Amino acid sequence: MTSRQIASQDEDYARWYNDIVQKADLADYSPVRGSMIIKPYGYELWENIQGGLDRRFKATGHKNAYFPLFIPMSFIEKESKHIEGFAPELAVVTHGGGKELEEPLVVRPTSETVIGHAFSKWIHSYRDLPLLINQWANVVRWEMRTRLFLRTMEFLWQEGHTAHATEEDAIEETMRMLDVYVDFAINEAAIPVIKTRKSESERFAGAIETYSIEAMMGNKWALQSGTSHYLGQNFAKAFDIMYTDESNERQYCYTTSWGVSTRMVGAIVMAHGDDRGLRLPPRLAPIQVVVVPIYRDEEQHDLVMNAVLDICDPLITVGMRVHIDDREGLTPGFKFNDWEMRGVPVRMEVGPRDVENNSVMLVRRDQEGKAAKQSASRDNLIQTVSRLLNDIHREMLAQATAFRNGNIRLVDTYDALKEAVTDSWALAYHCGQPACDATVKEDTKASSRGFPLDKNETWSPDGEKCVVCGKQALGMAYFSRAY
């Protein structure tokens, strides 16, 4: 146990996670079973995630819109695989305005159906395509076992929904958005995600193909951190999403959907956190630089605080997220621990000697001991700090990448797979059949994380056999414990 009553990762990873999320004020349990409260610090992190994604969606031509929370039960039932998958997870409104409803309303678990219905009215001809829409919304999926951010009954997310004239266009969009997620994960969250194509049993209910970005957490479990679905004409046929082509023929559209949720907060906590607490990637951190003034008496206080304000003003002006911790009655040491726990990337200490020397002390959260500290001149401080934030981003990404690469084991027998998934990811030839996924899950609790796109591009299976059933493999797949 550390001084802040956080369990260590080795001792109890699940408790470490819950401790961090609550003690760092990211989230709290709510009185409604399975729901959570996202506290200001966690919500600001989510706002920065939203900003990084929304910018990328708009740059790739998507527009935001908003569709109803309630969906008629009959809509959900129109696509057979869709209702089969979502039926056990639905929350149902049966009464409104004091009366029983004629048709129950489902609280959206996802919006393919109600958006599909709107698309069928909005799309007339090929000139209306592609139609590229995104929605930021809350969704509800009834969950029995919940974990803060990772699996909650209600969560916040974005869901992209697009319609295209051809299969080729829709597949291109599916892959483009997967790449947007990768770009976001790497360049904002410093998480080296892996792109995979999901096996049949892990596909979205109603999709032809589901692609995912998979991240490795600190306990070597996987976390599916975003998905992009190619839906073919399944929803187009269920909801009559049609267009008139250039030869004046009526055709069904091809559609896609893709989403990233507040799970991403959990991914950031577990990909980067350590026994001292959170380590937030600088580009998403609500506070990038926390300033701790150090003084012994009133005179030093005034001297230091004047300098702190002078130092911070230009940093704030250029858009850095700076917080001055001027709380009275707390020791600098207490404040250091507190901000380390909250994962602020850079701590700036300013004491009387720093003021005298025209310098500040910068301490990086991504490193420990002497390596973490550097004294910096107040001249060119904007440049120094901004370079430091970039260095921290790169270092966090490098650490996470090395950790991931060091914990993947290529296996060629089922016994080796079973052993590997106890403390790493296994990479193995796989047939992709639901029966084999189920066998692995039963034997090891590990699940199929999908076929990594990079491995299977350059390394196409040629007569190789599934390590589980011995039948023809579809390619190499990852297996691991997962959230």
Added chain:
Amino acid sequence: MTSRQIASQDEDYARWYNDIVQKADLADYSPVRGSMIIKPYGYELWENIQGGLDRRFKATGHKNAYFPLFIPMSFIEKESKHIEGFAPELAVVTHGGGKELEEPLVVRPTSETVIGHAFSKWIHSYRDLPLLINQWANVVRWEMRTRLFLRTMEFLWQEGHTAHATEEDAIEETMRMLDVYVDFAINEAAIPVIKTRKSESERFAGAIETYSIEAMMGNKWALQSGTSHYLGQNFAKAFDIMYTDESNERQYCYTTSWGVSTRMVGAIVMAHGDDRGLRLPPRLAPIQVVVVPIYRDEEQHDLVMNAVLDICDPLITVGMRVHIDDREGLTPGFKFNDWEMRGVPVRMEVGPRDVENNSVMLVRRDQEGKAAKQSASRDNLIQTVSRLLNDIHREMLAQATAFRNGNIRLVDTYDALKEAVTDSWALAYHCGQPACDATVKEDTKASSRGFPLDKNETWSPDGEKCVVCGKQALGMAYFSRAY
């Protein structure tokens, strides 16, 4: 009827409103009765409203957070006036995950209860106060008669919730946020709202006082466009929101709540729109400048389009929201009408002669005929356009203010009040009693809009009588038809 099949305001104001909202692609009806779909153009307007409000909330020290959509029925019932007011409007989830729930869950109509419960856990001592939280969320209130944006079963809004140590602090916060709303309405939406204190029958269910910003629409009806509630200790007592004061005594907090919703979109449509369509205030308009290239042949097309790109690039770089309408096969005249209908503040026409003269033609949406047009040099265009956008804002605000001031009638008898509210707002001495509000509503369909703060500050009633019942007046109040 105009060429775009929009009813004229005089002919049928309600139809004019619905036509505009749908034809300008702000919103669409949804298959769920009472719910709407906010289309991309309408959602972008809402995003800009959000931006303008969120900036002001943060500048006044508030932090965003997120609380659960579902609220246990028992929570809603804890504050007696609150449940009395909201009971008829609740949507209730009775089934989840395939099972009937032990306690039904209410879909939040507002979040005082669930946030109050959280505050009771978060607040320990006076050092934790004030606690200043805002939430951006969807809420559901069962409505029988719905109108796009103005009254829908589900709507989007922000709800601020704050807790304070003293009555004085809480009242100060209530008024501060009312002023934030006024500042937003005037300086972003160009709507000259009036601050009023609501009479008892129009108060929020559970509030001690409700303050409102009231706006006059083009048909002279009022639209309550934002509210700020002083809740006293009502919710603090229902949810045990307590703190330990400096003398180590446990005290109940004083709380406030305040909200602005997607109704604000309806306010903007009806405060500024005319028979040609929307007129959007420049600081909130999704598109501030639409560029229509004018050409006769391929050669002119290339010449003009090259110039257009050169012209737009610097405008976009400084952050202006510019759209180039390069649609083929549509006449400039069609495009002019289309963008006028969508309310874009400035149209920029660029033809071969403009290219030759190093100029562009700028056309303001807020004026008509020759007065709307000016040729402008391409030199200093950023300055010219940005000044023009500010002029348009000021002119729209001035027009709306003149319209409002010209349609308020001071009345001193009930007969005069009844006559006045047929085509204006009436300002009259009022006792503030629910019985008188009800009498006016029954006789005239007009409702009490509250006691305007400015009139009652300088003009305190001294023996004046309520024009309805003849008893002692509380002050001057507005009465009018309202949405």
